[in-house]
Amino acid sequence: MLKSSLKLIAIGVASLSVSAAQAQQSQQPEIGPAPSFDLPDTHTIQLANGLEATFIDFGLAPKVNISIQVLAGNVFDGEHTYLADIVAGMMEEGAAGETSEDIARAFASMGGDMNVGVGMHTTSFSANVLSEFGPDAIRRMATIIQQPDLPDSEFDRLLQNQIRNMTVARSQAGPLATEAYVGLLYGTDHPYGEGLPDVGEMDSFTMDLVRQFHVDHFGAARTRIYIAGRFDQSAMEAAIRDAFADWEAGPETGVPPAAIRPGPVVRLINREDAPQTTIRLGFPAPEIGTDDAIRMTVMNALLGGSFTSRLTRNLREDKGWTYSPGSGITNRVGSSYWTFNADIVTEHTVEAFSEIFDEIQTLQLNLPDDDEATGMRNWLSGIFILQNASTGGLIGQISSRDFFGLPDDYLETYVDRINAVTNGDISSVASDYLPLNDMVLVIVGDLDSIEDGIRAFPQLADAEFITDSE
Numbered sequence: 001m002l003k004s005s006l007k008l009i010a011i012g013v014a015s016l017s018v019s020a021a022q023a024q025q026s027q028q029p030e031i032g033p034a035p036s037f038d039l040p041d042t043h044t045i046q047l048a049n050g051l052e053a054t055f056i057d058f059g060l061a062p063k064v065n066i067s068i069q070v071l072a073g074n075v076f077d078g079e080h081t082y083l084a085d086i087v088a089g090m091m092e093e094g095a096a097g098e099t100s101e102d103i104a105r106a107f108a109s110m111g112g113d114m115n116v117g118v119g120m121h122t123t124s125f126s127a128n129v130l131s132e133f134g135p136d137a138i139r140r141m142a143t144i145i146q147q148p149d150l151p152d153s154e155f156d157r158l159l160q161n162q163i164r165n166m167t168v169a170r171s172q173a174g175p176l177a178t179e180a181y182v183g184l185l186y187g188t189d190h191p192y193g194e195g196l197p198d199v200g201e202m203d204s205f206t207m208d209l210v211r212q213f214h215v216d217h218f219g220a221a222r223t224r225i226y227i228a229g230r231f232d233q234s235a236m237e238a239a240i241r242d243a244f245a246d247w248e249a250g251p252e253t254g255v256p257p258a259a260i261r262p263g264p265v266v267r268l269i270n271r272e273d274a275p276q277t278t279i280r281l282g283f284p285a286p287e288i289g290t291d292d293a294i295r296m297t298v299m300n301a302l303l304g305g306s307f308t309s310r311l312t313r314n315l316r317e318d319k320g321w322t323y324s325p326g327s328g329i330t331n332r333v334g335s336s337y338w339t340f341n342a343d344i345v346t347e348h349t350v351e352a353f354s355e356i357f358d359e360i361q362t363l364q365l366n367l368p369d370d371d372e373a374t375g376m377r378n379w380l381s382g383i384f385i386l387q388n389a390s391t392g393g394l395i396g397q398i399s400s401r402d403f404f405g406l407p408d409d410y411l412e413t414y415v416d417r418i419n420a421v422t423n424g425d426i427s428s429v430a431s432d433y434l435p436l437n438d439m440v441l442v443i444v445g446d447l448d449s450i451e452d453g454i455r456a457f458p459q460l461a462d463a464e465f466i467t468d469s470e
Contacts (some may be wrong), residue, residue: 008370011338017436020024037385037415040394047236049249050188054393054402055242056228063112064134064229064236065391066127068141069399071253072217073121074191080209082162086125088116089158089211094149108134109135112259114144120332121255121403126182128391134231135239145218155207163202170196173271173278173343173444181280181442185337192332211459219250226399227250245259257334260284262438263461266454270447277349277445281356282339283434288331289406294417295425296433298339299329302376302426303363304340311340319355321348331404350453351409357436357459367423381415437462 040058048054077083093100107114110133117124125145129137169175181194186193223244227236262284286292304327305310317323325342344352387393388411401410436459445456445465455465 007232037411053225057435062131064131064231065227068125068394069122071222072120072123087117087210090150091148093154095144096147124349131230135235138239139243175443177278177280177442184440186261192258220247221249222253226395228394238239254334265467266441266463269444274446275342278343280442282440283429285336285338295421295429298421299426299429321345321352349450367427368395377419380418
């Protein structure tokens with residue numbers, strides 16, 4: 001009898017829980033006003049050799065985040081793709097007679113660590129240490145950047161690691177699709193169009209190439225330092241001047257701008273019996289800093305750039321044809337592009353393209369309603385503020401502003417400009433920048449299953465088709 005009573009009580013509680021959940025779903029809270037953003041106080045100095053340093057006073061924790069960014073990324077690889085990565089790896093192996101273990105222990109004793117990363121434009125050295133050790137961290141980082149040992153004994157190991165990474169990447173559909181995609185956008189005569197190293201290319205790398213890359217691309221005039229957190233600014237500035245003032249300016253800076261080649265063009269790469277089709281679909285986009293770029297940001301969030309976007313809801317939530325679709329805008333010097341990425345179940349690939357094209361055309365022809373558009377504007381505003389709620393996030397935003405030469409008030413006015421985008425603007429930029437008869441499209445998958453269906457789309461009637469095997 002007791003068990004039966006308990007069972008009835010449990011059923012009643014469950015019923016109440018379901019009713020409460022249904023009530024919550026039917027009575028969603030109203031969308032609140034977008035938050036505002038105030039950039040913390042910053043101060044920038046420039047040394048006589050051209051090096052610049054920006055100080056960002058932020059937070060309460062007794063930590064300081066140091067980012068030293070050198071214009072020495074993959075865009076400068078030249079004929080040796082991934083060379084910047086090899087150089088960065090070698091620089092971590094020791095400096096001024098100290099080993100990598102010595103350096104790691106030194107930063108650990110400061111309550112943090114140091115990392116090196118290579119991007120398209122810069123090689124970045126970052127450390128997050130207790131505030132009292134900020135000047136010591138600056139001096140050690142300066143030694144690593146200016147006086148790397150580049151030990152011959154570590155070269156083969158690092159090179160083979162990179163070759164293995166490249167081999168693994170070439171076995172995966174995603175990297176192959178991205179390589180083909182940027183090659184269509186920029187051509188292989190510009191570094192932006194380079195993908196993975198050719199097989200065997202890295203076998204020709206030598207220590208002479210590593211040392212020459214460091215000479216050619218590391219110098220004070222190519223370096224920008226960002227310091228964010230709690231710190232003694234006079235002590236940090238003194239450390240920077242002491243460690244970097246005598247460093248030579250180095251070679252001229254500058255990244256060659258590149259224009260994007262518009263479509264229509266489709267590249268098909270065969271992976272026999274592949275269970276999924278990997279796609280990269282894109283168009284040239286307005287350059288960062290323009291009014292249309294802000295409008296495009298809101299449009300992207302609504303169409304494919306958020307978890308509640310139309311394409312995500314359609315293809316993932318409603319249809320279940322893909323797990324992680326998404327779109328985004330990539331900014332380069334002199335150009336930008338919008339891309340939709342997805343890995344779609346092979347048997348539903350052609351159907352999925354119908355849905356993708358329909359979602360784009362629907363947005364072009366019909367303004368979004370106020371609830372959807374306001375939700376996206378507020379979501380972007382909130383995400384922006386969250387991204388700037390950490391020292392690393394602030395450094396990322398400010399350094400991007402500086403690299404692309406955006407106005408000083410770009411970050412302070414960002415939220416206001418996002419919320420000034422109208423519903424009509426959203427549909428307008430979709431029409432202006434996503435013309436389906438001019439798309440750049442890469443498809444990696446089982447062509448026997450999908451090629452005929454893809455070629456039949458009227459949106460691709462005038463496209464150049466390039467077909468190759470894996």
